[in-house]
Amino acid sequence: MDKKTTILLAEDEPALGQIIKESLETRNFNVLLCDNGEKAYGVYTSQQPELLVLDVMMPKKDGFTLAKEVRKANDTIPIIFLTAKSQTQDVVEGFSIGGNDYLKKPFSIEELIVRIHNLLNRTKFQKTSEVLQFGNFTFDFPKQILQYKDDSCMQLTHREAHLLFHLIKNKNQVLDRSVILNKLWGNDDFFSARSMDVFITKLRKKLKADENIQIINVRGFGYKLIC
Structure with a gap:
């Protein structure tokens, strides 16, 4: 049983x-x-x-x-x-x-x-063993750690980590807002969208150390990580 x-x-x-x-x-x-x-x-x-x-x-x-x-x-x-x-x-x-x-x-x-x-x-979302490099950052997805160059490390929350993972995987491409909302929030209603905006703002603050990286809002479509 x-x-x-x-x-x-x-x-x-x-x-x-x-x-x-x-x-x-x-x-x-x-x-x-x-x-x-x-x-x-x-x-x-x-x-x-x-x-x-x-x-x-x-x-x-x-x-x-x-x-x-x-x-x-x-x-x-x-x-x-x-x-x-x-x-x-x-x-x-x-x-x-x-x-x-x-x-x-x-x-x-x-x-x-x-x-x-x-x-x-x-919650059964299958974790990857990948450690991702983008710009001057190293992102250890399983450990949810974002490191800038060789020094400062930032511990991300579960949702920040998953959102950043999808942005990196689709870097320089538009990440469809509705798709990612349904995948990480379970629906794409107004309140979930507002919540995602909050997490995008948090990620922008964490990534500001590298001036060559930015997350832009593609109005009506979603977000794009430019790297």
């Missing part, structure tokens, strides 16, 4: 939390349910689940704060936010601090399950 995937569910509405838990358990998931962010962090550190489903508005510690703390220790675990917030900046903040997906309440359990499977499949 296949090992069950363990999901940490942090939801302070008892009825909703129980419905989600029971629904996921019928799909062969092992679910750890917590009703506040403080308790959820303790369960995360002790149980090491494989995916997090976090309500944004929780007592003692909100979902965004919890995600930030988790990301300090684990940059790859998938995180889905459940939110009643509809403000664009709230959703973009969720992506910026390390969230992989979000669902606005009310939502269907079936949609949540589809998104969970999608994220779990994406």
Whole structure:
């Protein structure tokens, strides 16, 4: 029998939390349910689940704060936010601090399950052993380390590393915005696009040491790494 995937569910509405838990358990998931962010962090550190489903508005510690703390220790675990917030900046903040997906309440359990499977499949993305050279940079993709010449090293996040990898592989060519959004974010909606813009800005700052390298925005199409 296949090992069950363990999901940490942090939801302070008892009825909703129980419905989600029971629904996921019928799909062969092992679910750890917590009703506040403080308790959820303790369960995360002790149980090491494989995916997090976090309500944004929780007592003692909100979902965004919890995600930030988790990301300090684990940059790859998938995180889905459940939110009643509809403000664009709230959703973009969720992506910026390390969230992989979000669902606005009310939502269907079936949609949540589809998104969970999608994220779990994406984490199986096959890593390459390649160490890539471009300009004055060396990029160790498996270790997610970007090094300028022979000195300073920068540790990239999981998403920064994958985005840079695709840009390098397509250097001097347009990287289709929709394609990369679907590959790394799972969809190409407005909020995912805003999140990608944030990560592009972060990469530009890391690459500014080499004046011969730039990431340009090709309006209506995507991005191009010029090297």
